[in-house]
Amino acid sequence: MLETSPQTRKKYVCVNCGSPIKSLYKKYSASVLKLRECEICHNVADKYVEYDIVIIAIDLVLLQKTAYRHILFNVDFKNFWKLSVILLLMEAYSELMRGTPRQAVKNEEEEEKLFLNEFNEMTDFLFYKLSFNVALKTAAFMSVLHYLTKIYCKVLGKNVITFMTMWKTLTISSFGTFLLLPSLIWDTSVQEVHLCVVSLFTTMSQLLAYTVVCDCPKLWSITAIFCAYYCKIFCFDFFQMIVTRLT
Ligand SMILES: [Zn+2]
Structure with a gap:
């Protein structure tokens, strides 16, 4: 309990x-x-x-x-930020593993050699960079969703939902990220299909959790989540473009 x-x-x-x-x-x-x-x-x-x-x-x-x-x-779940960090690192690790071309290799010996070489080539820096990217995307997603919700609540005269509540909601509803583990560990041949299924499940969880916390119609939840998702992609691409130009 x-x-x-x-x-x-x-x-x-x-x-x-x-x-x-x-x-x-x-x-x-x-x-x-x-x-x-x-x-x-x-x-x-x-x-x-x-x-x-x-x-x-x-x-x-x-x-x-x-x-x-x-x-x-109804629960004092104060340490949700720890779960948030674990999910962030897991997503970064998943992106790191998906960046490898192991699916194309059929020979087991070759696969093992390539696997070892890949790990030799992978640096800590790459993992930190991916973690930073995932954190940036998550922060952009939460910020956009928070401000959309703020506008929605003010227009309808509801109590404004705090950023911490939004963070908690999105963290709990993103637990589907744990489902990425099986394909990362055992079978990489179905990774892309598995990723689609996990993404779909996570989006459905987020829609449900948002509807619950915001007490709003499903249509608004879908609109807000998808707006936040595309703003996240746009913000991240814009950030990458600036970094590329500066370097
Ligand atoms: Zn009741």
Whole structure:
């Protein structure tokens, strides 16, 4: 069970309907607790309070809104930045590995030699450079999405979503990056197909998480995510063009 502290937190939501609730459970005595029911939908407001983290993770993989509401609103997940760094490094490593031409080599001996040569040629500098590029792209994506959301919330008179909340939302919804590991380790022949599947899953997770945190229609989520994605590509290309001209 993830740590929750209803007495100290200000805002909780019912994971079923998204309505605000005062606390996640009622405390009758030191050892007797009862999960609170939502006054709007009359279901248990947050059933995940009693669930193991593995069950919650499975529901996240299954793209359940309820699991996202639990993680984003009802849990103190302060160390999400660590997960963010791990995802960033994993994406950079994936890009590093995809830059190698191993698919074209059929002979195992040749493949092994090429593999070793490639690793000899790979420098730490290249990995750091890729990590910096991924960090830059991620920062551009989050910034654009944050400002689009800010405009959306101000226009509709909603509470503005903070940058930290946006960072947390995108970090949690990008956990699909871990799925890149199998093709990096075992079978590189299906890497491109696998990458497409992982990218699709990650985008769907981000759309769902954004819809949950922003409480907006799906059409706006799709518009905002795709605008942020293309702005990210444009910003990165622009940055690379400036670097190329300066060097
Ligand atoms: Zn409810």
